[in-house]
Amino acid sequence: MIADSRDGSLVNSATDTRPHMRYSFGIQCLRLIPGLLILPSSAETLFVSTKGNDAWTGSLQQPNDDQTDGPLASLAGARDRVRKLRADGALNKAINVKVAGGNYSIVEPIRFTAQDSGTKDAPVIYEAVEGESPNISGGRPITGWQRSQNGLWTAHVPEVAAGNWYFEQLWVNGRRAMRARTPNRFFYYMKHVTEEVLETGNPRQAKRARQTITVRPGDLASLEKVSDEERKDVQLLAYHKWDNTRKFLDSIDTETSILKISGGGMKSWNPLQKDTGYVLENYLAALDTPGEWFLSRAGTLHYLPRAGEDMSNVEVYAPVSPYFLIVEGDAANGKYVEHLSFKGLSFRHSQWLTPEEGFEPSQAAAPVDAVIQVDGARNISIENCEIAHTGRYSVWFRKGCSDCRIVHCHIHDFGAGGVRIGEMGMNKNEPEQTSHITVDNNIIRHGGRVFPCAVGVWIGQSSDNQVTHNEVADLYYSGMSVGWRWGYAESLSKRNKVEFNHIHHLGWGWLSDMGGVYTLGPSEGTTVSNNVIHDVNSWSYGGWGLYNDEGSTGIVMENNLVYNTKSGGYHQHYGKENVIRNNILAFARDHQLQFTRVENHLSFTFENNIVYWKDGPLFSGRWKEAKIDLKDNLYWQSSGKPISFAGMKFDEWQKSGRDAGSVVEDPIFVDVEKYDFRLTPGSPATRTGFKPFDFSQAGVYGEAEWIALAGSVHFPPFELPPPPPVLEVKEDFENPTTQRPLPTAHLSTENKGDSIAVSDEQAAGGKHSLKLTDAAGMKHNWNPHFYFSPYHKNGITRCSFDIRLDNAARFYHEWRDRASPYRVGPTLQIAGGNLISGGRQLLTLPLDTWIHLEVSAGLGGQSTGTWDLVVTIMGKEPVRFTKLNLQNENWTTLDWVGFVSDGTKASNIYIDNIELKNDPSSV
Numbered sequence: 001m002i003a004d005s006r007d008g009s010l011v012n013s014a015t016d017t018r019p020h021m022r023y024s025f026g027i028q029c030l031r032l033i034p035g036l037l038i039l040p041s042s043a044e045t046l047f048v049s050t051k052g053n054d055a056w057t058g059s060l061q062q063p064n065d066d067q068t069d070g071p072l073a074s075l076a077g078a079r080d081r082v083r084k085l086r087a088d089g090a091l092n093k094a095i096n097v098k099v100a101g102g103n104y105s106i107v108e109p110i111r112f113t114a115q116d117s118g119t120k121d122a123p124v125i126y127e128a129v130e131g132e133s134p135n136i137s138g139g140r141p142i143t144g145w146q147r148s149q150n151g152l153w154t155a156h157v158p159e160v161a162a163g164n165w166y167f168e169q170l171w172v173n174g175r176r177a178m179r180a181r182t183p184n185r186f187f188y189y190m191k192h193v194t195e196e197v198l199e200t201g202n203p204r205q206a207k208r209a210r211q212t213i214t215v216r217p218g219d220l221a222s223l224e225k226v227s228d229e230e231r232k233d234v235q236l237l238a239y240h241k242w243d244n245t246r247k248f249l250d251s252i253d254t255e256t257s258i259l260k261i262s263g264g265g266m267k268s269w270n271p272l273q274k275d276t277g278y279v280l281e282n283y284l285a286a287l288d289t290p291g292e293w294f295l296s297r298a299g300t301l302h303y304l305p306r307a308g309e310d311m312s313n314v315e316v317y318a319p320v321s322p323y324f325l326i327v328e329g330d331a332a333n334g335k336y337v338e339h340l341s342f343k344g345l346s347f348r349h350s351q352w353l354t355p356e357e358g359f360e361p362s363q364a365a366a367p368v369d370a371v372i373q374v375d376g377a378r379n380i381s382i383e384n385c386e387i388a389h390t391g392r393y394s395v396w397f398r399k400g401c402s403d404c405r406i407v408h409c410h411i412h413d414f415g416a417g418g419v420r421i422g423e424m425g426m427n428k429n430e431p432e433q434t435s436h437i438t439v440d441n442n443i444i445r446h447g448g449r450v451f452p453c454a455v456g457v458w459i460g461q462s463s464d465n466q467v468t469h470n471e472v473a474d475l476y477y478s479g480m481s482v483g484w485r486w487g488y489a490e491s492l493s494k495r496n497k498v499e500f501n502h503i504h505h506l507g508w509g510w511l512s513d514m515g516g517v518y519t520l521g522p523s524e525g526t527t528v529s530n531n532v533i534h535d536v537n538s539w540s541y542g543g544w545g546l547y548n549d550e551g552s553t554g555i556v557m558e559n560n561l562v563y564n565t566k567s568g569g570y571h572q573h574y575g576k577e578n579v580i581r582n583n584i585l586a587f588a589r590d591h592q593l594q595f596t597r598v599e600n601h602l603s604f605t606f607e608n609n610i611v612y613w614k615d616g617p618l619f620s621g622r623w624k625e626a627k628i629d630l631k632d633n634l635y636w637q638s639s640g641k642p643i644s645f646a647g648m649k650f651d652e653w654q655k656s657g658r659d660a661g662s663v664v665e666d667p668i669f670v671d672v673e674k675y676d677f678r679l680t681p682g683s684p685a686t687r688t689g690f691k692p693f694d695f696s697q698a699g700v701y702g703e704a705e706w707i708a709l710a711g712s713v714h715f716p717p718f719e720l721p722p723p724p725p726v727l728e729v730k731e732d733f734e735n736p737t738t739q740r741p742l743p744t745a746h747l748s749t750e751n752k753g754d755s756i757a758v759s760d761e762q763a764a765g766g767k768h769s770l771k772l773t774d775a776a777g778m779k780h781n782w783n784p785h786f787y788f789s790p791y792h793k794n795g796i797t798r799c800s801f802d803i804r805l806d807n808a809a810r811f812y813h814e815w816r817d818r819a820s821p822y823r824v825g826p827t828l829q830i831a832g833g834n835l836i837s838g839g840r841q842l843l844t845l846p847l848d849t850w851i852h853l854e855v856s857a858g859l860g861g862q863s864t865g866t867w868d869l870v871v872t873i874m875g876k877e878p879v880r881f882t883k884l885n886l887q888n889e890n891w892t893t894l895d896w897v898g899f900v901s902d903g904t905k906a907s908n909i910y911i912d913n914i915e916l917k918n919d920p921s922s923v
Helices: 027-032 075-087 217-223 650-655 684-688 704-710
Strands: 044-048 095-099 102-105 110-112 124-128 134-137 139-141 153-156 192-199 208-214 235-240 243-248 251-253 258-263 277-281 292-295 300-303 316-319 325-328 337-343 346-348 370-375 377-383 386-388 393-397 401-407 410-412 419-421 434-440 443-445 457-459 466-468 471-475 480-482 497-499 502-506 514-519 527-529 532-536 543-548 556-558 561-565 568-572 578-581 584-586 593-595 604-607 610-613 619-621 628-631 634-637 669-671 676-679 729-731 746-748 755-759 769-774 785-788 795-805 810-816 824-831 834-837 840-844 851-859 866-873 879-885 896-901 907-919
Touching (some): 075 124, 370 401, 502 514, 568 584, 769 896, 810 851
Parallel strands (some): 044 095, 095 124, 102 134, 110 325, 124 337, 134 346, 337 377, 370 393, 393 419, 419 457, 434 466, 514 543, 561 584, 568 593, 593 619, 604 628, 610 634
Antiparallel strands (some): 139 316, 208 258, 235 243, 235 277, 669 676, 729 907, 746 785, 769 907, 795 851, 795 907, 810 896, 824 834, 834 840, 866 879
């Protein structure tokens, strides 16, 4: 089988288009599951069948001859019968509900409360009849397909036409179909975004706001003929850093290329902005690719078949029920749902409908609940089940849960993430805290199909959980996330074990700031060990294997194999006393190891690791300043080039007190090109104290058929997203926006008397210019400032502008890349009338006079290590400076162009006629 990287569905090379059906989820597999409950001889058995009737007793497996008794017809009917048996005195009997194969449709979730509990000696079990595959479906088949125009097929859905039903997901022959969208691959890029506050909130985010999004003209071509009525259902899905935003459109203006959305204010730390990727979804004109569909409010379902699909013999399902099971105990009052098990059942087709206000960005899709939702529960078990084709998370042990387990389950094609444990907030009431949950030996893959920012397994404010031997793959964000506290404040996330998991093929170039295993906040006693993590590809920064994010504390990461990541095998943003030990970190693309924030405590210990890569930098970040204990590591760059240790040679690095006992030598793997990272006898790695570990133990275990299912999907190579269009700026401030000057720039002020605004006080040409007003007492001297993010990689870039400064003003203009720490190319300062670059005074400039500056430099392969400057004082001839030295000779890309008021007193700077242009063909 091969994964379709666009919709994540499985494509089988054989005629069977539903490969998950080939694996039996019958009871025979349960013999291999540890902890299987053995029913006592006094057990009561009930039967459920598609031939049943919920008015019957359920004591017979088949209907009797006169059709007066027989099996029950549904899980809900069986639950009600169990309640009656319990009420009639069967409190000490185990009850085994055997469900025959077939399809059981539901239109609402099946709810279990404390009255549905069993006991330790008399549990209640809902399980498949041995060798059969019952399916609880929250969907409804769509039939009556007719050939239409342009290769489309249509079906009429009268319930939609009547306003009684609507759906946003569809499955054809067991594969998720894609709602009509544009573009068909990856995304367009926003040009710039402004926000109008409708209701104030906190200083970092308005409570309600409207965003105006300017895009490129061609992006909206398919929307030109969309009616106002159809426009109401068009959705914008934006991908920004680690989040996604989903909103309905307030308006579309195809002439000015402007979209408007509204709802919550943008988060200041992760707003929509220039180069945010977006798609437009759910309108008929976008239906142009096989596998896409569109549902009109008139009830017409349009579909463009994939190759090989016979619409006269096709199985199409649309979801009705948003959930499958809801277990709703009351932990606060001691009313738990207990000793309840579900085994060998399939749960398929659940609904997600976007609310009117849309979906605001939230890390890990944290507000999204699950199709199997569990609260106030103890000893709940989900074993050998299938959970597939959903719109939400799959399972959530949320509040007041303990000693519950999900094992040997096949979870695939889900709208958000796989399994969640615990809450987002700190629950001070101990009975309502969740802990001791087991997630073991599951296949969890093909997720984030509605919420790309969701994760495979999420642990929030919860302790003592075990997440082991799972296959987690094909997600757009992190594989596993542990902890939910930004910083060092109190956290309930302790002693969690994330071990022996196989985590791979994450990101796919859609989001950023992710990890194979991601941790957050204090998590003392937590271990992340013996995992295999590979193929993590972010859109921009942050495709890491192991990632200790904000405040991660007391975590041990050891015996992990990590390879083929974008941004490094390991990264710590900031944290305390973590231990990174005895790992193999190989083949990261941008750099191998990253460290960001320097703090006044031991950030982490990095020891006995093997770091292996082909080419490029070893470190990213402030490793010279970091309080890190590095020792007994092996580093090897197979290109044979010298390795820079934070700008030092290795002997210098060791003399500075770093990496005692470490070596730079080839570890001599068995076959590194084929990712066989076993060490050959005599490997120098053993001299550093590295202890070989058996990474073949990661992933699922058990019967051969189960292991084969985990390995049956072969993923295509990562496809790189299209680069953002090259930014070019031409701004004379003669048509100022009332909302925000310089919409393509990032503006920074402190609102302490400083400001950036269009002014009519001075102008180099026309009647307006941009005024930067500085003030005394600023927290940062470099405010106010603004910058552009051009992402110019090649050719020659030129930036020109007019500037006028008063006597107290200080100004600098700088070009940077995105390295960590960033590298500076061209840079100039103006202070007290002196023009300075690289410590050298170039000119004396008059104050309160317009001066024209033009900066140019070669990029990429055309970088010469120098830059040129032309200075023209009004009324005088230009003065040229050529081959000025770059501040950092390794600077070759332009990712940041800054205009900074750097004064400490009240002052004014006027800037006019900014032009930024890149010529990739220049030589």
